[in-house]
Amino acid sequence: MGIDILKSKLKEHGKRITPQRIVVYNTLKESTIHPNAEELHQEIIKKHPNISLATVYQILNLFEDELRIVKSISTNHIKHYDIRSEFHIHTICPKCGEIEDIYSDKIKLFWENLIEELRLKPEDQIIKIYQVCSACSKKKEI
Amino acid sequence: MGIDILKSKLKEHGKRITPQRIVVYNTLKESTIHPNAEELHQEIIKKHPNISLATVYQILNLFEDELRIVKSISTNHIKHYDIRSEFHIHTICPKCGEIEDIYSDKIKLFWENLIEELRLKPEDQIIKIYQVCSACSKKKEI
């Protein structure tokens, strides 16, 4: 399924199909968090110990800038990656930095109305809501 | 005007009023772009050559994390600062990185309805639209 999409995107852009690119793609697809390059690399080397961190960085840049199959969300100075293509927004906890997705037809509708109203032609968008996550709000403040 | 707000915020947080903090605040207020730390420092040293870049960084962190009077927008790995407190969204040019503000009562109303609808309690939000700016769209592609 997904791998075929990757393969056709690679061909379309004159890029080669390599095991490293497939592993990065699959690991991102399977990830439940929004990993940064380091976390993604850690996950990958559990099964493929030979893939270097630099390669992961290079592949993520390829996926983001040329193939446009991932988006990055920066928190502090670290890029976190998201391979979900469906329209959604992110909540970010200002305390622990956890990123969550929110999918909602209402948000999508809101957004479509908005860009029409403003006559915008966005290539992409990032909508981040800073909101203390449930785990952090349970912790007592000192 | 604005400086009184800064002064009361500083007192409120037990921080001292220093010439450097005032200059950073005023320069941000007067800036028409969304400067990063380096650009802000360059602007500042035109009139106050003794302020160091490290101090500008420290003050920006103070303003963002403790006083909450500025917001940062990251493009690539660089933080750009925005002191406007009124609700607005940003467009970012994927080619040149230029950031523009969009103010709109309709957007504000949409947004307020949306967060009520979703029962969210945002402390803050960042809404970024990636869209080629007019200057870049005029340039011929090779």
Next chain:
DNA sequence: CTCCGTGCAAATGGTTTGCATCTTA
């Protein structure tokens, strides 16, 4: 067989930090 992609290590560069000095309250 030719290049593109990878792995490694070194470089980069925006940001942070340690410390001595200066300033605010």
Next chain:
DNA sequence: TAAGATGCAAACCATTTGCACGGAG
């Protein structure tokens, strides 16, 4: 005059890059 802020330079660390080797087409 004591705690906090600044300036300088060095350190940090996420990311990028140069280069030799290896693998895809």
